[in-house]
Amino acid sequence: xxxxxxxxxxxxxxxxxxxxxxxxxxxxxxxxxxxxxxxxxxxxxxxxxxxxxxxxxxxxxxxxxxxxxxxxxxxxxxxxxxxxxxxxxxxxxxxxxxxxxxxxxxxxxxxxxxxxxxxxxxxxxxxxxxxxxxxxxxxxxxxxxxxxxxxxxxxxxxxxxxxxxxxxxxxxxxxxxxxxxxxxxxxxxxxxxxxxxxxxxxxxxxxxxxxxxxxxxxxxxxxxxxxxxxxxxxxxxxxxxxxxxxxxxxxxxxxxxxxxxxxxxxxxxxxxxxxxxxxxxxxxxxxxxxxxxxxxxxxxxxxxxxxxxxxxx
Amino acid sequence: xxxxxxxxxxxxxxxxxxxxxxxxxxxxxxxxxxxxxxxxxxxxxxxxxxxxxxxxxxxxxxxxxxxxxxxxxxxxxxxxxxxxxxxxxxxxxxxxxxxxxxxxxxxxxxxxxxxxxxxxxxxxxxxxxxxxxxxxxxxxxxxxxxxxxxxxxxxxxxxxxxxxxxxxxxxxxxxxxxxxxxxxxxxxxxxxxxxxxxxxxxxxxxxxxxxxxxxxxxxxxxxxxxxxxxxxxxxxxxxxxxxxxxxxxxxxxxxxxxxxxxxxxxxxxxxxxxxxxxxxxxxxxxxxxxxxxxxxxxxxxxxxxxxxxxxxx
Numbered sequence: 001x002x003x004x005x006x007x008x009x010x011x012x013x014x015x016x017x018x019x020x021x022x023x024x025x026x027x028x029x030x031x032x033x034x035x036x037x038x039x040x041x042x043x044x045x046x047x048x049x050x051x052x053x054x055x056x057x058x059x060x061x062x063x064x065x066x067x068x069x070x071x072x073x074x075x076x077x078x079x080x081x082x083x084x085x086x087x088x089x090x091x092x093x094x095x096x097x098x099x100x101x102x103x104x105x106x107x108x109x110x111x112x113x114x115x116x117x118x119x120x121x122x123x124x125x126x127x128x129x130x131x132x133x134x135x136x137x138x139x140x141x142x143x144x145x146x147x148x149x150x151x152x153x154x155x156x157x158x159x160x161x162x163x164x165x166x167x168x169x170x171x172x173x174x175x176x177x178x179x180x181x182x183x184x185x186x187x188x189x190x191x192x193x194x195x196x197x198x199x200x201x202x203x204x205x206x207x208x209x210x211x212x213x214x215x216x217x218x219x220x221x222x223x224x225x226x227x228x229x230x231x232x233x234x235x236x237x238x239x240x241x242x243x244x245x246x247x248x249x250x251x252x253x254x255x256x257x258x259x260x261x262x263x264x265x266x267x268x269x270x271x272x273x274x275x276x277x278x279x280x281x282x283x284x285x286x287x288x289x290x291x292x293x294x295x296x297x298x299x300x301x302x303x304x305x306x307x308x309x310x311x312x313x
Numbered sequence: 314x315x316x317x318x319x320x321x322x323x324x325x326x327x328x329x330x331x332x333x334x335x336x337x338x339x340x341x342x343x344x345x346x347x348x349x350x351x352x353x354x355x356x357x358x359x360x361x362x363x364x365x366x367x368x369x370x371x372x373x374x375x376x377x378x379x380x381x382x383x384x385x386x387x388x389x390x391x392x393x394x395x396x397x398x399x400x401x402x403x404x405x406x407x408x409x410x411x412x413x414x415x416x417x418x419x420x421x422x423x424x425x426x427x428x429x430x431x432x433x434x435x436x437x438x439x440x441x442x443x444x445x446x447x448x449x450x451x452x453x454x455x456x457x458x459x460x461x462x463x464x465x466x467x468x469x470x471x472x473x474x475x476x477x478x479x480x481x482x483x484x485x486x487x488x489x490x491x492x493x494x495x496x497x498x499x500x501x502x503x504x505x506x507x508x509x510x511x512x513x514x515x516x517x518x519x520x521x522x523x524x525x526x527x528x529x530x531x532x533x534x535x536x537x538x539x540x541x542x543x544x545x546x547x548x549x550x551x552x553x554x555x556x557x558x559x560x561x562x563x564x565x566x567x568x569x570x571x572x573x574x575x576x577x578x579x580x581x582x583x584x585x586x587x588x589x590x591x592x593x594x595x596x597x598x599x600x601x602x603x604x605x606x607x608x609x610x611x612x613x614x615x616x617x618x619x620x621x622x623x624x625x626x
Contacts, residue, residue: 016514016518019515151515152531152534153534162522188507190508192505193503193505194503194505197513200510202331204518205333205465205517205518208521213525218473227510
């Protein structure tokens with residue numbers, strides 16, 4: 001039996017709609033894989049999903065990703081999976097992708113690591129596509145590799161790993177509501193004004209440069225989303241107040257994580273992330289009667305990893 | 314008397330429409346500045362423009378830029394300018410910006426360098442705006458600073474200088490036709506499909522990362538323009554054949570320079586740029602009866618500079 005952990009991820013990252021993401025250290029999902037006698041993939045157990053996820057491996061991102069990896073390897077080895085959801089569903093922190101990543105990392109380890117990291121990544125993306133009807137490389141890739149990742153292309157996959165400036169940390173506020181990614185996407189429409197698109201790619205280019213150079217002042221100026229946030233902010237009551245509180249408390253930037261409802265803020269240090277997170281939680285508490293989780297973490301450099309089975313509750 | 318040279322620039326650079334540019338070493342424009350008794354800016358001579366540029370300093374980018382710098386410095390010092398156009402008009406290599414940059418660099422030097430580089434840059438942009446009705450920071454900034462430059466924002470200016478990978482060189486083919494930037498811009502329309510915009514900023518992010526990391530394979534994959542080139546290529550007869558010839562000859566990428574008609578190709582070495590340039594010129598010669606210039610240069614790291622007056626023909 002092998003257990004693998006895959007962390008939550010923040011995708012879009014303001015200017016990087018659909019192409020940029022980064023990993024947290026925690027929280028995340030755990031998948032336990034073991035060899036089974038019958039060929040194919042079986043999901044014998046899912047915990048932490050409130051019974052909402054399908055146990056059919058074709059309709060579950062963990063199961064579908066494991067199947068994609070086995071197909072890629074050309075093996076008929078049977079695999080049993082247990083999925084321990086540490087991430088809430090439809091929360092905007094890459095929950096479906098993390099399950100897919102944890103599954104393929106666990107299965108690959110169980111089989112003696114026959115697949116390259118690139119093959120593991122492709123299987124996880126194929127699994128997310130099969131299991132939930134859409135692929136989010138800006139969630140899947142950072143959950144696997146850690147750090148910041150730019151998905152230049154999905155087909156064929158062209159994944160660019162970016163440096164993480166020293167100290168960079170993150171606070172994520174997760175309001176207890178759900179946002180369906182498909183509905184959030186429909187809000188965006190099919191076209192963007194050219195002038196808006198130019199501003200967005202100017203900011204993304206600057207953001208990528210800032211990650212390389214470690215210029216956190218530039219990073220802060222570039223953490224602006226002209227495309228998705230203006231149209232989606234209304235999905236998350238209290239967003240504007242939370243963002244204002246984060247910036248006032250010293251965040252480098254603050255925006256929706258993925259399609260929301262989670263809200264992330266980047267900070268220069270982990271201490272600052274704790275302070276900013278408290279300010280965000282306090283502002284949200286005043287603006288909404290809905291509960292919320294607060295996660296504070298360095299930007300996770302490690303990504304998915306095999307873990308000790310004893311660490312699983 | 315002080316003379317300053319400002320080099321030609323390639324803007325847009327495939328994925329970086331309106332925000333990314335780089336400098337050549339040569340060719341470029343030269344402006345000679347000297348003190349004059351009467352307050353204000355006078356353009357006493359322009360060479361190399363075929364008599365087409367206005368001598369009215371308010372309607373000439375060199376004159377307007379010099380006026381903007383003097384206004385910024387709060388001086389009523391009189392200045393006389395001679396403009397030596399080394400760059401053809403409406404050619405897509407930043408001709409109007411180069412004159413503005415050369416003028417402000419010469420004037421600033423003449424006055425003992427009272428203005429910072431940032432102030433010089435702002436004056437050059439103001440001059441281009443006043444002199445030709447539009448500002449192209451992705452031409453002006455690389456012509457001044459050298460290397461690759463990303464214009465994150467124009468107002469206020471936020472200019473990000475990017476590293477130049479060792480050896481990177483360029484061939485520019487300049488067909489003897491003119492493309493008016495305004496007409497080329499009108500071809501683009503006001504909106505871009507969201508999916509196209511996402512592909513464009515994915516490529517721009519990868520391109521910026523490749524410049525930092527020196528990954529020229531990634532640079533090559535990222536040198537793709539989904540926004541402007543497909544709509545503008547028809548302005549330049551023979552473009553498709555020239556591009557195909559450049560890529561076959563080993564170019565990392567090839568696209569329109571600015572809004573054309575010039576066509577640029579980036580290469581790993583200066584030798585490769587010579588070979589690619591010859592292939593481009595040969596293909597153009599077979600496709601068109603129009604003449605063309607070929608410029609081959611390293612990516613220019615120096616940008617605008619004060620030069621010896623003896624070097625001016």
